[in-house]
Amino acid sequence: MKKVKIAILGLGTVGSGVYKLLERRKQEMPSKAGVEIEIAKILVRNLEKAEKKVGRELLTDDWREIVEDESISVIIEVMGGMEPACTIIMEAFRAGKHVVSANKDLIASRGKELLEAAKDNGCDFLFEAAVAGGIPILRPMKQCLAGNEISDIMGIFNGTTNFILTKMTDDGMEFEDALRVAKELGYAEADPTADVEGYDAGRKVAILASIAFHSRVVFEDVYTEGISKINAKDIQYAKELGCDIKLLGVAKNTDNGIEARVHPMLIPSGHPLASVKDAFNAVFVHGDAVDDAMFYGRGAGEMPTASAIVGDVIDILRDIEWGCCGRIGCSCYRELPVKAIGDVESKYFMRLHAEDKPGVLATIAGVFGNNAVSISKLIQKNTQDGFAELAIVTDLVKEYHFRDAVTVLGGMSVIQKISSIIRVL
Amino acid sequence: MKKVKIAILGLGTVGSGVYKLLERRKQEMPSKAGVEIEIAKILVRNLEKAEKKVGRELLTDDWREIVEDESISVIIEVMGGMEPACTIIMEAFRAGKHVVSANKDLIASRGKELLEAAKDNGCDFLFEAAVAGGIPILRPMKQCLAGNEISDIMGIFNGTTNFILTKMTDDGMEFEDALRVAKELGYAEADPTADVEGYDAGRKVAILASIAFHSRVVFEDVYTEGISKINAKDIQYAKELGCDIKLLGVAKNTDNGIEARVHPMLIPSGHPLASVKDAFNAVFVHGDAVDDAMFYGRGAGEMPTASAIVGDVIDILRDIEWGCCGRIGCSCYRELPVKAIGDVESKYFMRLHAEDKPGVLATIAGVFGNNAVSISKLIQKNTQDGFAELAIVTDLVKEYHFRDAVTVLGGMSVIQKISSIIRVL
Structure with a gap:
């Protein structure tokens, strides 16, 4: 049976989860995907630190060693950030390797050139984990809902801010106190700006809007407003009005252009998104045939993110086995304006x-x-x-x-x- | 550009929806799937009645005319029932045609032989619409969540009974009165047995459990109990206990076998499934990596069902274009016992x-x-x-x-x- 060699770029929280999950499912890969797998290399910054997690023989701190290894077919990029991730992925495509990425920053800004490079080299480029973590959403949009004209997307795309707002709503906390609790519990990073100011959600909205409306929306097109100015009094008034306050990502395809934005919003307490608590994510989609559909689950975390990544890997393995790599690539076949x-x-x-x-x-x-x-x-x-x-x-x-x-x-x-x-x- | 000819078997509610939606999306098919489409034939029982909906030249009442037409590549089976649907689909595979079906009765009982026939003939056999209508669930299970060991599925799989229970809960109606309202509004059929007694939900549980646990579960394995014995007093007591009563489909993969069952259940009013009202469906899935995920939407109806079917058709068109038909077939590679x-x-x-x-x-x-x-x-x-x-x-x-x-x-x-x-x- 054919054996496909896989490399992982990054061994942080998500990288470790991917490594664990691939090892856990290794025996079943022939049944699932028709091929065997082997994790051949893992790119890390600090070899000594990484040695505590996996065997030294798997590790390298030189990405060229991976890209230039002709025996490696699939690369999983979970290092994050713009560079060197972008350069490595572009080089990987040039070397004919398929790429799975969870890097929303990169895809939300440079998705077009990455997808074009994948296509030019006959490679798969999948990134289910980049939007809403473990929740299946990109593939359902590109396949299951492909018969629809999607008009509206609305969702909770960031677990950190949803956790903070839940604490403020249920326990009457002020923003700063809820943020401190979120940091203590590991839901918020030391520098929480990207989450709290809506940038993280904005990147997901850009990626999802591009797929939903078949027209490229980049992060720079998305209006973002965070939750740092929300206080307990606003939440009190919202309750008087029968509402909860949520940080929502919204994308609409209107007659005069695409709307793409992230901002706090009062929503009726009976709305399904109001019952999405703590660090959970949920995405509402409206299509002309399917009507309303909602996808709910964990939008971040080691294993939920690994779930999405390994799903993508299995799809690539099948494509390799069936000789159809590149089967579903960029689906932006329109050029619609984005509204101010x-x-x-x-x-x-x-x-x-x-x-x-x-x-x-x-x-x-x-x-x-x-x-x-x-x-x-x-x-x-x-x-x-x-x-x-x-x-x-x-x-x-x-x-x-x-x-x-x-x-x-x-x-x-x-x-x-x-x-x-x-x-x- | 290549043109793919499609036939539809049946022009009832769902068949009409599929016809409408394919026509609506026709112009965009080259962008979506890389090929043009043409609806070549529609099988109907009553030609005169059908002429009022579509042109006479499209219609036939002889299924052999479709199966023997070598120019037709894709068949959409929305006629329902065991026969002649089963015979036609088997003949279609023998003729090398790809099939999309919404026929849960057939797939829940004879899925294995159908999937084997598809495989033997190098054909696609997709049936997203057979479980939970418009909600993407089968493809997410087979692809997005393929990296998980799924242990639990729980869901509301039948809109008719959920509508009835919602009326009983919110308006204090008795079962018979709520059933009458459901019939008046077109949510229940003249003979509501399959819905009310849980058979319809049971078929969906069988199909979904087979995919989730990689081991064939047929309808006959599923314990079914309906809602006809539930009365307003039970719902009153449930409320006193902080619960709602829902007709749930449950499937679990336990150490000593698969559980597959449909029955009414008291669930806490704060549970996400308790807030699924009226004719909506929702499916909860638990996997070892993704943790909890939920899929929500319309489980039936003309256009939601057409949404799922056209999504399958687009996937088949891509497979034809990429030469990888049969890429994702039967995923039952285990043989697990089903518990009594x-x-x-x-x-x-x-x-x-x-x-x-x-x-x-x-x-x-x-x-x-x-x-x-x-x-x-x-x-x-x-x-x-x-x-x-x-x-x-x-x-x-x-x-x-x-x-x-x-x-x-x-x-x-x-x-x-x-x-x-x-x-x-």
Whole structure:
């Protein structure tokens, strides 16, 4: 029986998981994929540290040793970051090797050239793990739902921020406290910026939107807004309005362009995404035939990510066995514009402090009215210092109209401060 | 560009949906699959009736005309039932044609021989639509989750019964009334037996268990119990216990065999499956790497089912284009035993009427104790006629022990009647 040699680039959390899972399934690979496998090499930065995990004979700190080894057919890139990952993958394609990657940063920005290089060299390039970790989503979009015109995607793509928001909602914590707990439990990194500011979710939205709408969306196209400004009071008001606050990734294919964005959002507490708690991810998809479908599971972690990667590896093994590598590559056969965020329509929740005297509310309402913003709900609470706290929910309005209203309100002497602006589903 | 000719067997609800969706996506097929398509023939029973839907030149009432037409490469079987569907599909494979089917009755009973015939003739045989309609589940299991050892599947596989139970739960209806509403709205057929008694869900469990555990499970192996005996009072008690009642399909791969069953079950109201309402389906999967994953969407209906079928067709078109038909066929490479239902462990909810006098409860508890059944919860309510209504929840117990206890209780003079027995998650 044919034996396929595999190399792993990186032996961090995910790399270790992939190594473990491939070893665990090794005996069954002939039944699953029709070929035997062997893990031939693992690229690491620190040989001594890595020796504690796997045998020295498997390790190398020189990526050329892997790319130039003609006996290796499949490379699993789990090192992350733009470089040297990009260079190594491009070289791997040139050497005719198939690549599985979990590198959302790289794919969200340079997916097009990577997929083109894979195609030019007759190679598979699969990256199920790059979006929503263990949840099957990219392959279902490219295959199972391929008969649909997908119009909407909405999901919770980041476990760290979902964990923080869950703590803030269920335990009444403030953001900083919930972030500290997330760090203590290993859900947040030492520098949590990419998660907390929505960049991580934005990369996933870019990749998924490209596949869903058949038109390239890069990370730089995605509007991102994080959760660091959300506080316990906003969550309290959301509850009064029958809502939860979630960090959502949203992508829509509209008549005048693609919308791609990540931002916190008030969603009704009865919405299926509201019940997605802690570090779980979930993705809602709407297609013209399938209607609504949802995919739910663990969006990160050693073994869930390894699950997605090994699934991709098995698919490549089958392609090698059947001589059809490259069978499903880039599916971007359209070129659609991406809308500027100013042109996107949303409803907004706004919390502000204003002087508690007659006529102020009329003035605020007037500013909204002059900028084409309709108010659908209003909660007013008196504070102790002579100011009133107002929570306002608007109807659907284009972002730039709303921003104009906010600018005018921000400059008025009767308004003490605008504390929060959060979109509403 | 190559043109692939397709035939559809059946022009009922699903067949019409498939015809519509293929026509809708026709222009894009070269981009999606690398080939053009043409719907060449549609098999119908009644030519005159079908003429109102599509042009006469497309129709035939003779299946041999399709199977013997060498220009047709792909056959979509949406006629349902065992025969003549089985014969036609077998003949189609012999003629080298690829087949997509939504026929769960056929696949759940004769999947093995169909998959073998497909393999022997180098053909694709895909049936994503046969389980959970539009929800991508079979391909994710065979590909995305292929790196996992799947241990558990649990899901709502039948929209009709879920609609009925939702009506009973939310509106307090009795079964018969909810069934009537389901019929009026087109969710239930004139003869609702296959849905209501769990046979439809049982077929899906058989197919999914075979794929998940790599060992053939046929419909005849699946224990099925329906919802016709559930009444509003059971649902009331379930609510008191913090639970909802759902008709669940369950499949487990245990150390001493596969469990495959369909029955009503009390599940905690906070469980994600409890929030699956109306005609929606959802499938929970547990694997050793991915942990928990859930797939949710529409399990039936014209266009959701067509979505799954057209996804399969596109995959076959790619296989034709890449010359790799048969790439993913039967994945049953193990032979595991299927447990008898008596050997399955469950918790039980039991509602009974007993004489309301001292010592009766001790007697009942004694019978349970003698049969290795532990009681974990008990609610007693006095009725007006001198009897007490008891609702009992047991700990985990093997079914045959519990049945023994029920037999003894059923023969006791102090017990007026045993009204309900429902399993508990």
